[in-house]
Amino acid sequence: MPIGGIADDGVDTNRRGIAMTFSTFTAGSAPAPGTVGSYVPGVCNIGPAEIARRRRAGHVGLLAALGLLAVLIAIDAPPLARLLVILPATISASGYLQAWLKFCAGLGSRGLFNFGPLGTATAVTDQEAIERDRRRSRQIGLMSLGIAIVAGVIAVLLPI
Numbered sequence: 452m453p454i455g456g457i458a459d460d461g462v463d464t465n466r467r468g469i470a471m472t473f474s475t476f477t478a479g480s481a482p483a484p485g486t487v488g489s490y491v492p493g494v495c496n497i498g499p500a501e502i503a504r505r506r507r508a509g510h511v512g513l514l515a516a517l518g519l520l521a522v523l524i525a526i527d528a529p530p531l532a533r534l535l536v537i538l539p540a541t542i543s544a545s546g547y548l549q550a551w552l553k554f555c556a557g558l559g560s561r562g563l564f565n566f567g568p569l570g571t572a573t574a575v576t577d578q579e580a581i582e583r584d585r586r587r588s589r590q591i592g593l594m595s596l597g598i599a600i601v602a603g604v605i606a607v608l609l610p611i
Contacts, residue, residue, distance in 0.1 A: 490564045492575070493583030495553045498566035505549040512543025516602065524611050533606035540599035548591050548598075556591040559584035 490496055497505070516539040523533050549555055558564060562581040563572040575581050 489566065490573075490575075492577070492580035493554075493559075493587040496559055496564035496584060497549075497553055497555045500567075500569050501555055501558075501565050502550050502553055504569060505546045505555065507546070509543050509546030509550060512539045512541070512546055515539035516543055520606050523606075524609075530607045530609075533609070534603045536606045537599045537603035540602040541595050544598035544602075545591065545595035548594055552587075552591065554584075554587055554591065556588040559588040 516536050519539060520533060520536050523535065545556065555565070558572055562575045562584065564575060564584075565572040575584065
């Protein structure tokens, strides 16, 4: 399609571009994956306040994992004891993943979403949407555990 002219279908491409841009930003359109806007089953179920909460959970989990590792190294615990890092690393990975994906696994598994203030979740009524949310929630849980296991193995293998 030519830029700034008449397309094969006889429509002015400049007008088409304006209409497409306008329709992209209207209230009824779904946001692009990974952007904050409105509820999209299995893709986006939290807004800015909830995203910030998940990011804080990631920070707390990371600090706890690093603190635990430092204590285990300081007390000269056996290297296998460093696998305990998996617990706070799971929390950290889960928080960061949920913030990055803009999807809360807990809300998704319960069939809820929240784009308002903290604690004001709304129920999802469509059964297919609930199933997509639950599938995404399981994926986040498994990814978090996988990341945490890798972190635990790295902690065990550290030559300290």
